[in-house]
Amino acid sequence: MVTPTTGRDLATVGGPGRGPLLEISHLSVRLRMRSGPITVVDDVSLEIGSGEILGLVGESGCGKSMTALAIMRLLPEAAEIAGGSVLLDGEDLVRTKPERMRQIRGAEVAMVFQEPMTSLDPAFTVGHQVVEAVRAHEKVSRAVSLRRAEESFERVGIPKPRERFDAYPHQLSGGLCQRVMLAMALVTSPRLLIADEPTTALDVTIQAQILELIKQLRTELNLSVLWISHDFGVVSEIADRVAVMYAGEIVEIGETSHMLGAPRHRYTRALIDSIPGRGEPRSLLRTIPGQVPDPGARPAGCRFSPRCDAPVSECELIHPELRAERDASSFRCHNPVA
């Protein structure tokens, strides 16, 4: 069966600290449809070390966000976890009680979404929202929670926090809103931060600041981060390791610098080649033909084979298994990049 990450030297799992903080094993998520259930996350295994930043990369519709929502147990109504486990420091989040899960959300695992403007409540001041985040988890006085909120604002680099408390989300810029979201996520000192495309809507200069900030928080707080993005460029800046997802499954996982220099899976290679910004000015970009297949209509063999530039005869017939390499990376491909 699939042995993507087991049996590895744990020392290679990310940065400082102990073994993995989060251990996802064989996680599957099903979507109930009128035509029958379809699997949107298919047997995904991942681990994130304490203080490690793991990038999760793939195109829209490949199951990245569903994986994140499954960890948080915030899946939409029509979706359900069909199997597998999500161990946070040994505690299985898939099987834990809803009350306990509510404590974990925010306090131990926090999430930041793509659209800061729509994730904040427009009807309340940002100060109120951050204070509420504190008081949802801890029985502390208003004064204490205010101070905590202020510290959190300072930590994410919002100048003059007290003055910003009275602002409504629409009065702040996109970058500032994203910082408020981060402040809110970090105010309860979670151990794991799940960031779902948090910089997509931002200018490049602001994006660079946020990336810098996350790296700094990782060092200061030993924060673990699951960084979800469709943009390999951004992930290359921030992640220690990268997992590439395609059509619901992990197709390659490994150390960032290693993967970028020598991707093995053809999809990883194609994703890297399609990033704008390299090559001569005015040169045509390499692109990936076609689209991610619908979860209900995936090819029988390798799911990427219809779009692959170097398919061999097995590809159409046999679904490739995730192969572990000696350097603790693994990939599923019949005809890997040499």
Place this chain on the structure above:
Amino acid sequence: MLVELRGLGKRFPVARDILRRPTRWLLAVDDVNLDVHRGETLGLIGESGCGKSTLARLILALVPSTSGSAVVDGIRFPGASREEMRRFRRRVQIIFQDPFGSLDPRMKVEEIITEGLSHERLRRAERRERAKRLLELVELPVTALGRYPHEFSGGQRQRISIARALAPRPILIVADEPVSALDVSVQGTILNLLVTLQRELSLTCIFISHDISVVRHVADRIAVMHLGQIVEIGDSAEILRRPLHPYTQALLSSVPRFNYAPLPPRGEART
């Protein structure tokens, strides 16, 4: 010269006194002088709020300027006649950022694409023929004609937007962040399409983006905007290699440095 801007400015009132007379102004576009040659693609880059979209609206004559003048395709603003405006609206088209918000969800693709042709009083068959050719141009299947926008992905919708913009055979296209709402893997296909179309149809293009790594693939020249002014302009390769203005340098340095390069032939050092 297709576009000549001379001392062009636009200010918006941000505060008014009790008689509603403006007391404070925001200078969105400040004394811009800019020429765009026929057949070239000019990249306009800068951060949110730097005035690049306002400048685009001025060039498109969607908002009146508050100072200076613009000559676009031989028509002078301010002061264009009604007849000139009619011609201008056909000759200058825009592609917007949001492929979801910019297409009417209740119109079929055929209607969306050919709406701008109503003045030509075409027969139905002729219109359909034009629509088909436009779809071919943007590499969408002909079957798309009878479908609605929601049935398409972001990249496909952006192709529909491009077909719509090309329908009246414009000479100038202004593309305002046309790929920034798309997945990176889809951005490439749209950028390639824009470059190919621009060459084949010898269009003049103004390409607006906050992302220099996107602009470099399409632009012959790049203009960098900051606080309403153009702070640097020049040949794309030159600006990327040797940015002179400190702001341009800052913009360039915040792009994720992505140093992956295919391995060079053996015996050569890797750069």
